[in-house]
Amino acid sequence: MSNHVPLLSSKHLTCIRQDRVLFEDLNFELSAGDIIQVEGPNGVGKTSLLKILAGLSFANEGDVLYRGKNIQQQAEEYRQNLLYLGHQPGVKGELTAEENLEFSLALHGQTVADTEQTLSEVDLAGFEDVYASQLSAGQHRRIALGRLWQSTQKIWILDEPFTAIDKSGVSKLEKLFLNHIQQGGAIILTTHQDFNLIASHVTKLTLQYRFD
Numbered sequence: 746m747s748n749h750v751p752l753l754s755s756k757h758l759t760c761i762r763q764d765r766v767l768f769e770d771l772n773f774e775l776s777a778g779d780i781i782q783v784e785g786p787n788g789v790g791k792t793s794l795l796k797i798l799a800g801l802s803f804a805n806e807g808d809v810l811y812r813g814k815n816i817q818q819q820a821e822e823y824r825q826n827l828l829y830l831g832h833q834p835g836v837k838g839e840l841t842a843e844e845n846l847e848f849s850l851a852l853h854g855q856t857v858a859d860t861e862q863t864l865s866e867v868d869l870a871g872f873e874d875v876y877a878s879q880l881s882a883g884q885h886r887r888i889a890l891g892r893l894w895q896s897t898q899k900i901w902i903l904d905e906p907f908t909a910i911d912k913s914g915v916s917k918l919e920k921l922f923l924n925h926i927q928q929g930g931a932i933i934l935t936t937h938q939d940f941n942l943i944a945s946h947v948t949k950l951t952l953q954y955r956f957d
């Protein structure tokens with residue numbers, strides 16, 4: 746008998762928002778080496794699901810398990826092993842690119858080191874001292890994505906990480922994702938974009954509108 750325990754799993758998750766059942770009895774497993782793409786039309790419940798998985802909001806029924814145990818019973822350990830990027834980049838206009846990255850890393854308990862190198866990984870070399878208010882939407886997203894390059898967390902939960910990112914940035918991210926899963930990490934993400942490099946590694950979890 747297999748004693749495989751997934752990194753992250755959901756058991757019988759039900760989510761109701763504004764009297765609408767977004768999903769019901771949702772079960773999935775995310776193991777080391779997996780990439781799961783949550784897909785479905787606008788408003789179907791993808792962000793709601795990711796927030797529940799990240800412990801930022803609650804399901805109406807069911808559980809989220811980290812290594813087989815409810816995330817609420819081991820909130821601190823789970824937090825240390827989780828990197829969540831929401832669909833807003835969360836960048837502050839009055840801080841420079843480098844200050845924003847430092848602030849975001851510190852806020853999330855990540856090591857604040859090599860921020861210059863990290864900004865260069867996300868193609869922001871030369872923009873370190875520019876205020877974010879003077880940077881583009883794609884550059885804001887790149888600052889937020891910088892956290893991935895400094896991540897020691899195994900589980901990445903990413904809400905629309907490719908938004909506003911150009912083609913070469915998307916390829917670079919795909920390479921980073923591949924590297925992450927090859928090192929024993931796992932990713933669950935939403936995107937409306939198709940994958941290229943990592944397409945064969947991606948399993949889809951499709952949410953559908955319910956009309957009951």
Ligand SMILES: Nc1ncnc2c1ncn2[C@@H]1O[C@H](COP(=O)(O)OP(=O)(O)OP(=O)(O)O)[C@@H](O)[C@H]1O
Binds near residue numbers: 787789792
């Ligand atoms: N905190 C909340 N309170 C009330 N309703 C909410 C809340 N969060 C989400 N909803 C509703 O739940 C539904 C699903 O929203 P969600 O953001 O999860 O969709 P999505 O699939 O991520 O959409 P998109 O592809 O547009 O990002 C929407 O109708 C939204 O209005």
